Amino acid sequence: MSVIPLNYVVRVLRYLRPHWRLAASAVVLTVLASLAALLTPWPLKIVVDNVLQQHPVSPGLKGLLGSTAGSRVGLLVFAVVASLFIALVMNGLHVLNNYVNTKIDQHITLDFRSQLFLHAQRLSLAFHDRRRSGLLIYMINNQGDAPSGLLMTIPMLGESALTLIGMFWISFRMDANLALVSLAVVPFLYYSVGYYATHIQDRLRYVRNLEAESLAVIHESLSMMRVVVAFGREEHEFRRFRDQTATAVGERVRVTVRQTVFTLAVNMITAIGSALVLGLGAYHVLQNRLTVGDMLVVIAYIAAVYKPLETISYTIGSLQDRFISLRSTFHLLDRESDIKDSPHARAMRHAHGNVAFENVAFSYSGRSDTLKDITFEAEPGQAIGIVGPTGAGKSTLVSLLPRFYDPNAGRILLDGTDTHEFTLQSLRQQISIVLQEPLLFSGSIAENIRYGRLDATMGEIMEAARAANAHDFIMRLPKKYETQLGERGAAISGGERQRISVARAFLKDAPILILDEPTSSVDSKTEAVILDALDRLMVGRTTFMIAHRLSTLHHADLILVLNGGRLVEQGTQEDLLRREGLYRQLYNAQIGALRKPQAKTPPAPVLV
Ligand code: ATP
Numbered sequence: 070m071s072v073i074p075l076n077y078v079v080r081v082l083r084y085l086r087p088h089w090r091l092a093a094s095a096v097v098l099t100v101l102a103s104l105a106a107l108l109t110p111w112p113l114k115i116v117v118d119n120v121l122q123q124h125p126v127s128p129g130l131k132g133l134l135g136s137t138a139g140s141r142v143g144l145l146v147f148a149v150v151a152s153l154f155i156a157l158v159m160n161g162l163h164v165l166n167n168y169v170n171t172k173i174d175q176h177i178t179l180d181f182r183s184q185l186f187l188h189a190q191r192l193s194l195a196f197h198d199r200r201r202s203g204l205l206i207y208m209i210n211n212q213g214d215a216p217s218g219l220l221m222t223i224p225m226l227g228e229s230a231l232t233l234i235g236m237f238w239i240s241f242r243m244d245a246n247l248a249l250v251s252l253a254v255v256p257f258l259y260y261s262v263g264y265y266a267t268h269i270q271d272r273l274r275y276v277r278n279l280e281a282e283s284l285a286v287i288h289e290s291l292s293m294m295r296v297v298v299a300f301g302r303e304e305h306e307f308r309r310f311r312d313q314t315a316t317a318v319g320e321r322v323r324v325t326v327r328q329t330v331f332t333l334a335v336n337m338i339t340a341i342g343s344a345l346v347l348g349l350g351a352y353h354v355l356q357n358r359l360t361v362g363d364m365l366v367v368i369a370y371i372a373a374v375y376k377p378l379e380t381i382s383y384t385i386g387s388l389q390d391r392f393i394s395l396r397s398t399f400h401l402l403d404r405e406s407d408i409k410d411s412p413h414a415r416a417m418r419h420a421h422g423n424v425a426f427e428n429v430a431f432s433y434s435g436r437s438d439t440l441k442d443i444t445f446e447a448e449p450g451q452a453i454g455i456v457g458p459t460g461a462g463k464s465t466l467v468s469l470l471p472r473f474y475d476p477n478a479g480r481i482l483l484d485g486t487d488t489h490e491f492t493l494q495s496l497r498q499q500i501s502i503v504l505q506e507p508l509l510f511s512g513s514i515a516e517n518i519r520y521g522r523l524d525a526t527m528g529e530i531m532e533a534a535r536a537a538n539a540h541d542f543i544m545r546l547p548k549k550y551e552t553q554l555g556e557r558g559a560a561i562s563g564g565e566r567q568r569i570s571v572a573r574a575f576l577k578d579a580p581i582l583i584l585d586e587p588t589s590s591v592d593s594k595t596e597a598v599i600l601d602a603l604d605r606l607m608v609g610r611t612t613f614m615i616a617h618r619l620s621t622l623h624h625a626d627l628i629l630v631l632n633g634g635r636l637v638e639q640g641t642q643e644d645l646l647r648r649e650g651l652y653r654q655l656y657n658a659q660i661g662a663l664r665k666p667q668a669k670t671p672p673a674p675v676l677v
Contacts, residue, residue: 077395081216084177091173098166099224103231105159107239110369112152118362120145170224174217182213185398193408194473195434202292203285208398211280215394222384222391229380236370243367244359247350251371254342255378258335262382265331266389272324273393279317286310292556328386335382339375346371408472408493416495421484422449422580422611424470429479431469439465440634443479447627449580452612454622456655457631463615466631467583470613471500483581501579501610503603505586507563507570514543515550517569521576529576537572538602539565564595571602582612589617619659628652 085092118124119141126138137143189205241248290297290306297306350368353359359367425446432439440462447453455463469476472488481488488496501521509517518530525533530550534540542565546552554560561569567587574582584603588596600621616622628645630638630652638650645652 095169099228102162107235108155110366112148114362114366115148177217178214181216185209192406201285203288204281207281207284212394215391219391236374240370254338257338276320283314410492414492417491420499420580423484425482427480429476431476443636451626454625454628455615461631462634471497500581501574501577502583503587507566511556513551518572521573533572533575536575537568538598539568582610584614
C-alpha cells in the first residue's frame, strides 16, 4: 500500500455525494478561513512599522483609512480593532466549520456503518459459519468511521495547503531568499513522512487485529454466559480477555511511541527551519534589506507556513490508521455473497408447496459428500418425515430448501420451478422454520411473535399464540404479552420459548414448514402440548419434520431415511417397516428402549 492509496480516496469521495451541499459549504468555509489566517500578522506590522517606527503608511492602507492614516493613535486604534476583528472572524468561521464538518462526519459514518451491517447480513451462512461475529462487530462499530475520518482530513489538508501557498507567496515577495530558505526543510519532511507511513502500516494492521480479537473474546464469552457460569469459568474467561487485551494494549503503546517519535522528528525539522529563517532575517535587517516589522511579518508567516506543513505531516501519518480500517472494511464490502439472486430471478407470490429434489449433492467447504444424490418429491400439503443417525445430513438437507446453502449438483424445484429462479426474499417468504433451539430476540413477547409478520395486529398475534398453545401461559405472566425477554429469549422456559417460536411461524403463514426437531429438548408433557400446536400448524402446508423420536412421525405421508449423506430409503412408515432396512433398525431400537423398563408383554408398535 502506498502512503496515500488514491483508489481508496476516490472510493471514499463517493460517500460525499448525498451530502454535496454540506461538502460545498465546507469548501467555502475552508477558503475563507485560509484568507482570514493570511490577515493575522498585518496589525502587528502596522504597530511596529507605522506606529512605533513611524515609517510612511503604504498607499493601500492610506486609501483604506483616509485622514486617520496620518495619526499614530488612529493607526494604533485601527490595528487593535483590526486584530480583534480578524480573531472574531476566524473564530466564527471555526465554529461554522466545526458544525458543518461534524454533520458530514456523523452522516457519512452512519451511511457507511449501515452499508456494512446490511452487507454482513446479506452474506451467506457459509461465510458466517467461518467468521467470528465479534470481528464483524468490531469492523462495523470501530472501523465504520474510517471513510468520514479520511474525508474530514481533506478540508484540513486543503486549508493547510492553501495557507501554505498564500503565506509562501507573500513571504517570497517580501524577502525571496528568506522564503526559499524556509523551504529547505520540505525534502526532509517528505522523506520522514514516507518512511513513517510505510513502516507503520504493518504494525497498525497487527494492532487492529489484536483489538478486534479482544472484542471477539468479550462477545463470545457473553453469548456463552450460561456455559461459562455452569463450568465456573468466569476467571478463565476473564484471564483470556485480560491476556488478549494486554497484548493489544502493549502493541498499541509501541505504535504510539513510534507515532510520538515521528512527531518529534517533524517538530525538530521545522524548528531547524525556523532557526535558519530567524538568523537570516535578522541578518537582512542589519543590512537594511528588511524593516523590523517586515521581518516580524515574514517570521510570523514562516512560523505559520510550518504549522500547515506539520499538520500535513501528522495528518498523513495518522491517516495510515484509517487506511488500514478502510482496507478491511472495503474487503468485506467487496465480498460477494455465495448465495444471491440470479440475474433473472422473479418474485414468487404464494407457492402451492410441491417440493422436489433432483439428484442433489452438497458439501460444506472443506468437507466431502455431506449429501449425495438426493431425489424425492413432496406433494403440496404432505408431511415428510426425515430420520437418520446423527450427522446423516438431515438439517443440511432442509437448509438447502430456503437456500441457506446452494447444492453443488442437482436441482431443487418448488412447484416445478428451480428455486434459483425466485428471488431469495420471496423464496424464504414461502418457508417457516421452527428450530430445535428456539431463538428469540430481546424485547416483548408480542414483538417476538410479530417477527413472523411485521404488520400483524395485536388480535392476530393473540390468535397465533392461541393456536400455538402459548396464550394461556402468556396471560399468566404479570405483564402478559408485554413481558420483556432477555437476550435470546431468556426469562421464560425452553418449552415456552418454543411455543412462542411456533406462534411466530403461525403468523408467518407460509405454505412450507420446516420443523427441525422442535421438541427434542422439552419434557414429554410439554412435547405433547407443542406437538398438538404443530399438528394444527401443519394443516394445509408441506411440512418437513426432522425427528429422532420416530413416534412424532405417526402421520407422515413420506419418510426419508438418511445415512451418511445418502437417501437410503423412502416410503410410508408401513412400507419402511416391511423392509428390513435402516428405518426398521432405528424403529426396533427405539421400541426396544421403550420396552426395557417394563417387562414381558411386547407392546404393539403403535407410534403416538
Ligand atoms: P443431527 O441429527 O445430529 O442434528 P444431522 O443429520 O442433522 O445431525 P447435519 O447437521 O446435517 O446432520 O450435518 C451433516 C454433516 O455435515 C455432519 O458431518 C456435520 O459435521 C457436517 N456439518 C454440519 N454443519 C456444518 C458446517 N456449518 N460446516 C461444516 N460441516 C458441517
